[in-house]
Amino acid sequence: xxxxxxxxxxxxxxxxxxxxxxxxxxxxxxxxxxxxxxxxxxxxxxxxxxxxxxxxxxxxxxxxxxxxxxxxxxxxxxxxxxxxxxxxxxxxxxxxxxxxxxxxxxxxxxxxxxxxxxxxxxxxxxxxxxxxxxxxxxxxxxxxxxxxxxxxxxxxxxxxxxxxxxxxxxxxxxxxxxxxxxxxxxxxxxxxxxxxxxxxxxxxxxxxxxxxxxxxxxxxxxxxxxxxxxxxxxxxxxxxxxxxxxxxxxxxxxxxxxxxxxxxxxxxxxxxxxxxxxxxxxxxxxxxxxxxxxxxxxxxxxxxxxxxxxxxxxxxxxxxxxxxxxxxxxxxxxxxxxxxxxxxxxxxxxxxxxxxxxxxxxxxxxxxxxxxxxxxxxxxxxxxxxxxxxxxxxxxxxxxxxxxxxxxxxxxxxxxxxxxxxxxxxxxxxxxxxxxxxxxxxxxxxxxxxxxxxxxxxxxxxxxxxxxxxxxxxxxxxxxxxxxxxxxxxxxxxxxxxxxxxxxxxxxxxxxxxxxxxxxxxxxxxxxxxxxxxxxxxxxxxxx
Amino acid sequence: xxxxxxxxxxxxxxxxxxxxxxxxxxxxxxxxxxxxxxxxxxxxxxxxxxxxxxxxxxxxxxxxxxxxxxxxxxxxxxxxxxxxxxxxxxxxxxxxxxxxxxxxxxxxxxxxxxxxxxxxxxxxxxxxxxxxxxxxxxxxxxxxxxxxxxxxxxxxxxxxxxxxxxxxxxxxxxxxxxxxxxxxxxxxxxxxxxxxxxxxxxxxxxxxxxxxxxxxxxxxxxxxxxxxxxxxxxxxxxxxxxxxxxxxxxxxxxxxx
Numbered sequence: 079x080x081x082x083x084x085x086x087x088x089x090x091x092x093x094x095x096x097x098x099x100x101x102x103x104x105x106x107x108x109x110x111x112x113x114x115x116x117x118x119x120x121x122x123x124x125x126x127x128x129x130x131x132x133x134x135x136x137x138x139x140x141x142x143x144x145x146x147x148x149x150x151x152x153x154x155x156x157x158x159x160x161x162x163x164x165x166x167x168x169x170x171x172x173x174x175x176x177x178x179x180x181x182x183x184x185x186x187x188x189x190x191x192x193x194x195x196x197x198x199x200x201x202x203x204x205x206x207x208x209x210x211x212x213x214x215x216x217x218x219x220x221x222x223x224x225x226x227x228x229x230x231x232x233x234x235x236x237x238x239x240x241x242x243x244x245x246x247x248x249x250x251x252x253x254x255x256x257x258x259x260x261x262x263x264x265x266x267x268x269x270x271x272x273x274x275x276x277x278x279x280x281x282x283x284x285x286x287x288x289x290x291x292x293x294x295x296x297x298x299x300x301x302x303x304x305x306x307x308x309x310x311x312x313x314x315x316x317x318x319x320x321x322x323x324x325x326x327x328x329x330x331x332x333x334x335x336x337x338x339x340x341x342x343x344x345x346x347x348x349x350x351x352x353x354x355x356x357x358x359x360x361x362x363x364x365x366x367x368x369x370x371x372x373x374x375x376x377x378x379x380x381x382x383x384x385x386x387x388x389x390x391x392x393x394x395x396x397x398x399x400x401x402x403x404x405x406x407x408x409x410x411x412x413x414x415x416x417x418x419x420x421x422x423x424x425x426x427x428x429x430x431x432x433x434x435x436x437x438x439x440x441x442x443x444x445x446x447x448x449x450x451x452x453x454x455x456x457x458x459x460x461x462x463x464x465x466x467x468x469x470x471x472x473x474x475x476x477x478x479x480x481x482x483x484x485x486x487x488x489x490x491x492x493x494x495x496x497x498x499x500x501x502x503x504x505x506x507x508x509x510x511x512x513x514x515x516x517x518x519x520x521x522x523x524x525x526x527x528x529x530x531x532x533x534x535x536x537x538x539x540x541x542x543x544x545x546x547x548x549x550x551x552x553x554x555x556x557x558x559x560x561x562x563x564x565x566x567x568x569x570x571x572x573x574x575x576x577x578x579x580x581x582x583x584x585x586x587x588x589x590x591x592x593x594x595x596x597x598x599x600x601x602x603x604x605x606x607x608x609x610x611x612x613x614x615x616x617x618x619x620x621x622x
Numbered sequence: 623x624x625x626x627x628x629x630x631x632x633x634x635x636x637x638x639x640x641x642x643x644x645x646x647x648x649x650x651x652x653x654x655x656x657x658x659x660x661x662x663x664x665x666x667x668x669x670x671x672x673x674x675x676x677x678x679x680x681x682x683x684x685x686x687x688x689x690x691x692x693x694x695x696x697x698x699x700x701x702x703x704x705x706x707x708x709x710x711x712x713x714x715x716x717x718x719x720x721x722x723x724x725x726x727x728x729x730x731x732x733x734x735x736x737x738x739x740x741x742x743x744x745x746x747x748x749x750x751x752x753x754x755x756x757x758x759x760x761x762x763x764x765x766x767x768x769x770x771x772x773x774x775x776x777x778x779x780x781x782x783x784x785x786x787x788x789x790x791x792x793x794x795x796x797x798x799x800x801x802x803x804x805x806x807x808x809x810x811x812x813x814x815x816x817x818x819x820x821x822x823x824x825x826x827x828x829x830x831x832x833x834x835x836x837x838x839x840x841x842x843x844x845x846x847x848x849x850x851x852x853x854x855x856x857x858x859x860x861x862x863x864x865x866x867x868x869x870x871x872x873x874x875x876x877x878x879x
Binding site: 405489 | 748
């Protein structure tokens, strides 16, 4: 079959992959039976979702690339540094950024790709195994096309704009290609690892559930990496420069590490006089080594795609079943246990349970500049509250996974609302504990955090109950697949807004009181929080 | 007089402008196996979904053992449901899924376990108990749904194409269970496209076409009612649903190719 034909087929298949990545991972395979227009809208939304993700990644790569090489930036950031080291730092940071951008963008779709469902639908068609593999490989290319091209164009262009040489520019193309192949390899590798260890993992023990949550951290690696490179690029470069100045002789060790090896090599090709001969030789040798590694990785990626095409790559180990013992709980804890089990196998849900870990990392980095006080405490609490309140609607969307079945069960609205509220409170409490641990670590006064953080529990509960009541009523009335919240972003946002308003009332009241009568702040805060909690509890109690 | 298990009265269900079920009424008594038949898209699944509270009707009433379906918890507690498309929580294992349904139905641990041992052995599901549902075959997913539907010993069984995907052994066991359930005093409503099964199993059948009930009764009653349909339920069905006309010509045309 001609390449053009395979390319055309891969377009349809990649649409299906993007659709599955959203509606299989997040929403189960059930779609609301509301006529073809509704489903068509969901398909369109899935395609838009992928395009938006691709375009945003491309914009990030372009913007990040040019910002890294801005001459003004160089003058301020590298005031005491040579032009050569500026090239090393900029090229290396950009290569790392592209790697993480690609993994961050592609992990979800790649997980859908490696789950081999696509091969199942292609195999019965009159296509050879090789053609099926080629189609799947082209799908992979389609998923990443724009960001990959952007990376290949941006680095050499930005490098040449700051006065790089033609040879250096050519090597920068090879460097970015190597980085992109590493990114693709990491994406497919993580997706395979994730699917076999998490999504496909069974087992009944609590230990298994815990390890699944730990494996889920894999999903956060690219998110952390991207966050870290974007926000701390300056810190990374400064640290790198400080390191090179402090350990001049140890510099040779750094030149063998990717992406610095390419940074040094390209810098040398820009006419660097700073580096010594052993460093240059080492950087060239290690860069060549990385090129070979990239070739190997590329082959691994294509082979993996081929294996997907020839009928699945993932074998999940099954434990022998010893008994069929069931441990029914009350409906409330039955729902909580079910949600935790689902979250332990689904990144989009688990990531919310891992929010405290993310918050700890961010707070730990930023906390050194905090000074204890009412404004800082309420500010930090506002941040934690806003993140926590994303949890209830997302946890509620789990019900949409099997809504065509769940709704046949004798389930009360208020039980569902209370179960999800308890989960949200659980996450909030862990976040507050994390905040206190960090405050202790940085030897800050944490009295305010304890007092306001604890009282804010009522506010979080009220806001969660409000969000969930709105959703529960919608769920019961319309029966739409709530898992498709991503396809109905407006619904998602419209539910968050009232939640934020409710959670914000005690905070705003406290701020206002601080301006009028400072000594009444706590009383006002607690009164507002308890009042809204009482109202919301009454409303939830009335939900059958 | 037999107790009325289900009363469906003037049911109307629509998706936008499309009316899927149009003024449908029927009753099912205890000890009865009521077969709901109809061509694809006739409105069978929609009707059953309203019956179990998954869909809300535009008009009409559904009463399950004197409890309107609007009284959700009370009505749904008496129903065991196997959906046509078995979309369960795919990332859960059968054990986790059954624990979830048993929790919602407030089942006693001992009762749930004595039932689950029997059912999972009967349907040969034990070995898949800790495998995520997503990794199970269609037939095994169907078995999970069947076990979940039978776990709480419901008075009313609502089964939407329950035999699809089942192996011969499980299919036979389920059919026996359906008969036993009715004999024990329960009621069963099930939809199927397999006319032979409906003919053998059902006490009465209701035939739906384009959302309307176009025939109802025992197979013998329908035979008398429909002129020229002397043979099987399949013949009656094709006549009643007006699908017979031109069918022979179409088959001939296909054979000539």
